[in-house]
Amino acid sequence: xxxxxHLASNNMFHIILFGPPGSGKGTQSEKxxxxxxxxxxxxxxxxxxxxxxxxxxxxxxxxxxxxGQLVPxxxxxxxxxxxxxxxxxxxxxxxxxxxxxVAQAEALDKLLKLKNGEIGVFLALQVSxxxxxxxxxxxxxxxxxxxxTNESVIRARIAEYNAKTSVVADYYKQFDKVxxxxxxxxxxxxxxxLQKEIDARMK
Ligand code: B4P
Numbered sequence: 070x071x072x073x074x075h076l077a078s079n080n081m082f083h084i085i086l087f088g089p090p091g092s093g094k095g096t097q098s099e100k101x102x103x104x105x106x107x108x109x110x111x112x113x114x115x116x117x118x119x120x121x122x123x124x125x126x127x128x129x130x131x132x133x134x135x136x137g138q139l140v141p142x143x144x145x146x147x148x149x150x151x152x153x154x155x156x157x158x159x160x161x162x163x164x165x166x167x168x169x170x171v172a173q174a175e176a177l178d179k180l181l182k183l184k185n186g187e188i189g190v191f192l193a194l195q196v197s198x199x200x201x202x203x204x205x206x207x208x209x210x211x212x213x214x215x216x217x218t219n220e221s222v223i224r225a226r227i228a229e230y231n232a233k234t235s236v237v238a239d240y241y242k243q244f245d246k247v248x249x250x251x252x253x254x255x256x257x258x259x260x261x262x263l264q265k266e267i268d269a270r271m272k
Pocket of ligand 1: 088093134139255
């Protein structure tokens with residue numbers, strides 16, 4: 070793959086794509102990694118891969134995810150730590166669905182510091198609850214994801230986000246990294262808004 074025009078220098082640039090379940094993190098991540106040549110780290114995808122392979126970790130995670138709850142911090146922090154070690158030559162990482170708690174955010178900062186890196190920008194997608202439920206039920210019709218088919222599980226995921234995850238934005242606000250992005254509209258419009266913020270910060 071040709072090196073991305075945006076990451077021609079040796080400076081690493083790491084992005085957190087943040088938002089409630091169904092806000093478009095996975096959707097926009099696909100476009101962002103293609104545009105900027107970043108390594109995509111989605112804890113949701115990593116967990117679903119463990120479930121598919123029927124590992125012990127995957128089976129434990131599935132029972133938590135099917136209730137709409139968060140997987141224990143030590144499990145996801147361990148997965149991210151291994152993924153960072155497995156990509157020593159990365160020009161930058163796009164974190165999608167991680168960190169979801171303040172403990173995960175603190176652990177990520179420590180892991181990046183060990184590599185002389187830090188988060189460049191924290192992009193927070195803003196989407197109303199009714200739109201989130203509509204999107205996830207829509208995805209549930211075709212994705213085969215057991216956490217997308219039941220509205221009460223979807224609402225539990227949103228409640229878990231409001232209780233434990235939304236405060237992660239406050240954590241990054243103290244470092245002046247947070248940019249809110251309107252997450253309703255066409256996928257291309259939202260991508261353009263994300264790109265504008267990244268390009269303004271990526272040197
Ligand atoms: P994730 O895999 O992270 O998934 P998600 O939050 O459900 O969805 P995402 O935000 O990526 O989906 P998207 O909007 O792109 O998490 C799943 C579970 O794993 C969690 O509930 C938790 O149990 C566990 N987990 C993951 N990470 C964890 C962590 N760090 N700590 C603890 N537990 C963790 O897509 C949704 C739908 O919207 C799609 O159908 C898409 O096509 C549609 N869509 C996207 N953009 C749209 C637009 N602009 N307009 C209309 N529809 C749109």
